[in-house]
Amino acid sequence: MVATTAAQMKRVSCLILLSCLCHLTAGVTVQVSPQEEAVAHLGSTVTLSCEVQNSDSEEELQWSRNSGLVDLQEGNRLSQSHLCVQNLTRDDHQVKFTCQLKRNVSVSSSVKMSVLYPPILSGEENVTMEETRESEISCPVQANPQVTVSWLRNGVAVDLLKEGYTLYQDSSVAKLIITKPDREQHQGTFTCIAESSVFGNMTKLIHVKVVDKTMAFPLGPLIAGCVVILCTVLLAVLSKWSQIAKVFYSLFIDPQINLRLYSLVV
Numbered sequence: 001m002v003a004t005t006a007a008q009m010k011r012v013s014c015l016i017l018l019s020c021l022c023h024l025t026a027g028v029t030v031q032v033s034p035q036e037e038a039v040a041h042l043g044s045t046v047t048l049s050c051e052v053q054n055s056d057s058e059e060e061l062q063w064s065r066n067s068g069l070v071d072l073q074e075g076n077r078l079s080q081s082h083l084c085v086q087n088l089t090r091d092d093h094q095v096k097f098t099c100q101l102k103r104n105v106s107v108s109s110s111v112k113m114s115v116l117y118p119p120i121l122s123g124e125e126n127v128t129m130e131e132t133r134e135s136e137i138s139c140p141v142q143a144n145p146q147v148t149v150s151w152l153r154n155g156v157a158v159d160l161l162k163e164g165y166t167l168y169q170d171s172s173v174a175k176l177i178i179t180k181p182d183r184e185q186h187q188g189t190f191t192c193i194a195e196s197s198v199f200g201n202m203t204k205l206i207h208v209k210v211v212d213k214t215m216a217f218p219l220g221p222l223i224a225g226c227v228v229i230l231c232t233v234l235l236a237v238l239s240k241w242s243q244i245a246k247v248f249y250s251l252f253i254d255p256q257i258n259l260r261l262y263s264l265v266v
């Protein structure tokens with residue numbers, strides 16, 4: 001009799017515990033704001049908020065930045081929490097901030113940061129290219145939102161069809177490839193214009209100089225080789241000069257010496 005009661009008691013307390021656990025998780029959600037995406041300018045500060053919903057009891061919250069936990073102050077964890085992201089940089093672009101229940105991280109809500117930044121595009125550059133050797137000029141255009149790029153030569157839009165150009169652009173660089181550089185057609189000042197719906201137009205100037213094609217034949221080394229051979233011959237001649245002169249002299253100019261030499265030898 002006593003034993004039965006004890007067993008029943010155990011079952012009942014077990015049931016109560018289970019229903020408590022169910023109650024704890026069932027229906028509880030967290031919600032961040034802004035939802036899904038937070039858009040802000042480079043250098044600005046953004047506040048993200050998070051709130052527990054459908055819960056009678058206090059819940060402890062935590063934030064993560066991508067996969068790393070963020071340190072939160074004491075009074076900023078229960079039921080609701082605010083995260084201040086200061087001085088936004090390019091590195092914060094596309095970073096995911098997640099707010100979650102500390103006791104069950106699968107109860108969570110996330111927001112992705114979208115940092116608005118212009119391309120780093122300014123100043124001038126000098127580029128030298130050889131006639132007929134394929135070359136390119138380029139502009140860094142990494143930006144959010146993405147920019148539209150156009151090219152001018154001496155202030156006039158380049159004619160992509162007529163003048164031997166190929167365009168290349170991805171999210172970080174724009175290139176104008178000149179398939180066969182020609183002084184008349186391609187020397188001059190090019191402008192790349194990055195047009196942004198947020199930041200307006202930004203430009204970079206590129207001064208292109210087209211020079212004669214250097215010979216494919218290695219003329220330089222060849223000349224150096226010839227000089228070395230000539231010098232060696234000259235040195236050899238110089239060092240033997242007195243002997244050569246003597247023989248020459250004796251053979252053709254002074255038969256007497258020739259005779260004397262002859263007699264000496266004999």
Ligand SMILES: *[C@@H]1O[C@H](CO)[C@@H](O)[C@H](O)[C@H]1NC(C)=O
Pocket residue numbers: 087089
């Ligand atoms: C903001 O970030 C930039 C670049 O990282 C830095 O030069 C500047 O000092 C920062 N400003 C503040 C107030 O933290």
Ligand SMILES: *[C@@H]1O[C@H](CO)[C@@H](O)[C@H](O)[C@H]1NC(C)=O
Pocket residue numbers: 025104105106107
């Ligand atoms: C955590 O929450 C999820 C979603 O509400 C739930 O399916 C899961 O059972 C919970 N895990 C624990 C250990 O409570």
Ligand SMILES: *[C@@H]1O[C@H](CO)[C@@H](O)[C@H](O)[C@H]1NC(C)=O
Pocket residue numbers: 124125126207
């Ligand atoms: C480009 O060349 C010009 C003239 O040759 C020179 O004055 C200028 O400093 C150069 N600019 C750069 C960025 O090299």
Ligand SMILES: *[C@@H]1O[C@H](CO)[C@@H](O)[C@H](O)[C@H]1NC(C)=O
Pocket residue numbers: 150193195200201
């Ligand atoms: C920006 O550049 C585009 C393309 O070259 C041009 O059509 C537009 O007029 C420019 N806008 C400004 C404000 O200069």
